[in-house]
Amino acid sequence: MEHTKGYKRILVTSALPYANGPIHLGHLAGAYLPADIYVRYQRLKKRDVIYICGSDEHGVPITIAAEKTGVSPQEIVDEFHFRNKEAFARFGMSFDYYGRTSSPVHHKTSQAFFLKLHGQGVFKKKAEQQLYDPKAGMFLPDRYVKGECPQCGYAEAYGDQCEKCGTSLSPTELKNPVSALTSEKPQLKETEHWYIPLGHFQKQISDWIATRHGWKSNVLGQVKSWLSDGLADRAVTRDLSWGVDVPLPEAKGKVLYVWFDAPIGYISATKEWAEARGDPHLWKTYWQDAETKLVHFIGKDNIVFHCIMFPAMLMAHGDYVLPNNVPANEFLNLEGNKLSTSKNYAVWLEDYVEKFEVDPLRYYLATIAPETKDSDFAWQEYLTRNNSELADILGNFINRTLAFTNKQFNGKVPARSDLDDLDQMMLRAITKAPKEIGSAIEKVELRKALTVFMDVARTANKYFNDQEPWKTVRENPAKCATTINICLHTCNTLAVLMEPVLPFSAEKAWAMMGHDTDVHAQVWDGVAKIELPAGHQLGKTSILFRKMEEKEIQPEIERLQNIQAQLRGDVPVEETQEEMKISYEDFAKIQLRVAKVLAAEFVPKTDKLLKLHIQLGTERRQIVAGIAQKYSPEQVIGKKIIIVANLQPAKIRGIESNGMLLAAEDDNGNFSLLALDKEVNDGAAIR
């Protein structure tokens, strides 16, 4: 099942990650790791392959993130572009080029694409009524309109969805809508946009889909569902200041819709790659020559864009190849729950690489790749797979072989002599493995590939046991030499076969085998026949996969459990507190008073605590406050602060605290003691 038959080159893309947040495990398992494994394998097969990715940097969520943090959209995308690029590199992602859609080449490319379609009369122009903020002087994206939810009455619903009851909305449905930018009441105003009439491509797309063999059932299912619903017109422009300007004089203040420009990012990034190689036209070979096999790796949320809209755009344009396959993955869950970027329920790649080894994560994620259904990442299982498979089966086989060779043969490859049945079976196993693993990777069945791969190491351990070289070393040295010779060849084979999934370990293993060549440049098909001549000196042996301990992953598990507990409401969360209305009587129970700080000192052996002596009119008290990370004793002595005077006394780290100081803290960790506007005497009550 050589999918690659009939093709001269392969162009692989992974979904452009959206540059408003960091990369997490779900992204990796779905769109990035499978592609990287696929590409690394194709390189070892000596095929002409390039791997293209980059940051998707336009669209409303980015302008919202910018508003929120008070910086420009460009600053947001700069931050995440470089952070994500760096994190990917540390994870071993082998992109040939990692571009970004804010680049000039991309702007030019997508404008040219738009103009070509526009020139062919592909688009429809439609006028429609949209909400407009007169004070800000702009049309409001759905997310920028707030108002009362018509379903549940929640006052802070957004124009696209109510966060409270979950119903999806359109901005005109909201009662008492206001602009999120200026709080002005938005007005309906006419605006014009260009639409791509996808319905015109319905037949062409259906016919093309019908020729797609070997596509995954989940992908075909989604596509057919869309097709049977009938394809509708879809806007390719919108009123926004952040994005690729629509290259028409009458389209001032309009940009290309992000869904339209993002996939063109694959093309722009390929152009930039070609330029960087000093061959500016090379990109055309990969995008416009029918002998190119184009493969898009994505998550299931992206199916419609890569199987319907982008192909329709490419068909309309006419110069481009269409995707050969779109092996979309399902989603990865985390410890049994859905990942959530906004709730911080995720494992972030940049955090992971600071604390742990990369290859065990690549291995575990590949073994649980959500190929046919959602799968689950569990730290405990990650640890088990690392210890019992990578360390005990694969690593230990290589280690026992090398240790034995070092001890009995001075670290030199012993000569092979007559082969018995077991020897021949082992040799057959390593000859057969590249084909089997390869055909699984070719079909993007990574779990299968990994199972076959690990079975080679299992077989090798059995072979070692059955031949008992520790006995034959005395009784039959020639047989012992043969056994170890074959084990060493097996190690050599494993070192290359692990490269797509375990690139860093492959380098280590290859060096341990005494090679000074590049493991990434080996030839997949000939791997079992690579010669290790008798007398070849092996490199220095070291442990390939370290065993991990429970205590290393315990903090990670606890962190996730805490977040879940908060989401379930076991721990009160801010939102419910905000919502709770209290009576004046409730408020009156709290005595707030002004206090003057007389003395302050750090509480020994704590990070956060200060012990304060305060004056409340005629009364003196001692309180303990958790502000030491933000304020030193010197900074607070003499200050007038606000305290809760009638709080039950408590002992904190054994020190009595008779009251609580008030301070404000925002989401970004900005922290301030409450202070007074004018001078009043200490002890004054607050009402």
Place this chain on the structure above:
RNA sequence: GGCGGCGUAGCUCAGCUGGUUAGAGCAGCGGAAUCAUAAUCCGCGUGUCCGGGGUUCGAAUCCCUGCGCCGCUACCA
């Protein structure tokens, strides 16, 4: 509401176009071995294959239906 995917041993999952006593890994139990990262190898158990109906000589595998989980999409058929 419509559509799609999935529902198999304690856990995580394989089982292609229907055909011998339904499989693997992990966990558990027993044994062998001692070269090796307290590593390896061998043996052992359990399953109304989500429920119900149907097609067939024969279904985990095909069809219908109900339930559950996940996702896409929506008041428009």
